[in-house]
Amino acid sequence: xxxxxxxxxxxxxxxxxxxxxxxxxxxxxxxxxxxxxxxxxxxxxxxxxxxxxxxxxxxxxxxxxxxxxxxxxxxxxxxxxxxxxxxxxxxxxxxxxxxxxxxxxxxxxxxxxxxxxxxxxxxxxxxxxxxxxxxxxxxxxxxxxxxxxxxxxxxxxxxxxxxxxxxxxxxxxxxxxxxxxxxxxxxxxxxxxxxxxxxxxxxxxxxxxxxxxxxxxxxxxxxxxxxxxxxxxxxxxxxxxxxxxxxxxxxxxxxxxxxxxxxxxxxxxxxxxxxxxxxxxxxxxxxxxxxxxxxxxxxxxxxxxxxxxxxxxxxxxxxxxxxxxxxxxxxxx
Numbered sequence: 477x478x479x480x481x482x483x484x485x486x487x488x489x490x491x492x493x494x495x496x497x498x499x500x501x502x503x504x505x506x507x508x509x510x511x512x513x514x515x516x517x518x519x520x521x522x523x524x525x526x527x528x529x530x531x532x533x534x535x536x537x538x539x540x541x542x543x544x545x546x547x548x549x550x551x552x553x554x555x556x557x558x559x560x561x562x563x564x565x566x567x568x569x570x571x572x573x574x575x576x577x578x579x580x581x582x583x584x585x586x587x588x589x590x591x592x593x594x595x596x597x598x599x600x601x602x603x604x605x606x607x608x609x610x611x612x613x614x615x616x617x618x619x620x621x622x623x624x625x626x627x628x629x630x631x632x633x634x635x636x637x638x639x640x641x642x643x644x645x646x647x648x649x650x651x652x653x654x655x656x657x658x659x660x661x662x663x664x665x666x667x668x669x670x671x672x673x674x675x676x677x678x679x680x681x682x683x684x685x686x687x688x689x690x691x692x693x694x695x696x697x698x699x700x701x702x703x704x705x706x707x708x709x710x711x712x713x714x715x716x717x718x719x720x721x722x723x724x725x726x727x728x729x730x731x732x733x734x735x736x737x738x739x740x741x742x743x744x745x746x747x748x749x750x751x752x753x754x755x756x757x758x759x760x761x762x763x764x765x766x767x768x769x770x771x772x773x774x775x776x777x778x779x780x781x782x783x784x785x786x787x788x789x790x791x792x793x794x795x796x797x798x799x800x801x802x803x804x805x806x807x808x809x
Contacts, residue, residue, distance in 0.1 A: 480504075493704065504531075505600050506604060507528070508529075508715075510526075511523040524552055527550070529546040530546075531545075531546065572701070574597065579593070601710075602713045606719065607719065620642055631644065
């Protein structure tokens with residue numbers, strides 16, 4: 477994929493709606509939102525949520541630059557919005573109006589006079605946010621017993637009273653070492669459906685608050701009122717800055733033994749419970765390979781001689797190597 481125009485979601489929209497494919501002036505937008513603190517040096521936590529739109533009609537290397545991002549809404553703090561749809565009401569109304577068509581005028585001098593007046597259409601292809609933002613924007617549960625939006629009600633989870641958190645079962649890591657399902661790559665994955673196909677049905681069937689919490693949907697989002705929202709190929713996109721950074725950091729902490737806090741380390745009970753659910757992956761790898769692999773901590777731990785090397789020592793070594801090369805080739809410095 478060299479451009480956003482080659483993205484399958486873009487082609488899917490153009491094939492489904494001919495007014496987007498036939499009109500090159502149709503606007504293709506992407507909505508992004510996240511919370512941040514405008515005052516970084518303040519001791520008090522303060523979070524505001526800007527809602528921005530990215531225009532994919534322009535060149536890919538310009539769409540995310542300053543001056544080309546449309547700031548449509550700022551949700552004030554000091555905490556995250558408890559009712560995101562309340563603030564998104566005017567924005568959704570404008571998106572509906574843009575989908576139906578808005579009279580526009582092309583002020584370019586190179587445009588012929590008969591083509592200057594046209595009807596401008598637009599579509600919001602997806603929303604961009606991190607994992608907590610997914611729960612705020614789409615209304616899906618991202619934590620607890622229904623914390624996986626893809627699995628929904630099929631998620632095998634339970635609350636651990638020893639760890640005081642929700643653990644998710646049904647993973648290959650919890651299988652036995654001799655299980656044939658560990659290396660099974662041919663079994664198809666479960667079909668991923670849009671939340672409006674069955675999340676809304678489960679949400680409407682349940683009556684009470686506790687019963688609706690089991691459906692995996694906190695509320696039906698206001699974006700679902702868009703006439704094209706159900707047919708979008710991708711409704712939500714994860715922010716790579718948050719997703720890759722947080723997942724990689726947590727995986728490394730988990731593999732190198734820093735997967736629990738200091739308070740939990742002091743208690744041997746929590747360590748044993750963590751080992752029962754597969755937390756000590758490093759020990760299992762060493763047992764399986766009969767001690768052929770060194771400890772992960774030993775691989776990435778520097779020797780005592782390497783720890784004592786400082787920046788000045790490195791500069792001195794490089795300088796001596798440079799002088800030796802100059803002397804070899806007869807160059808005077």
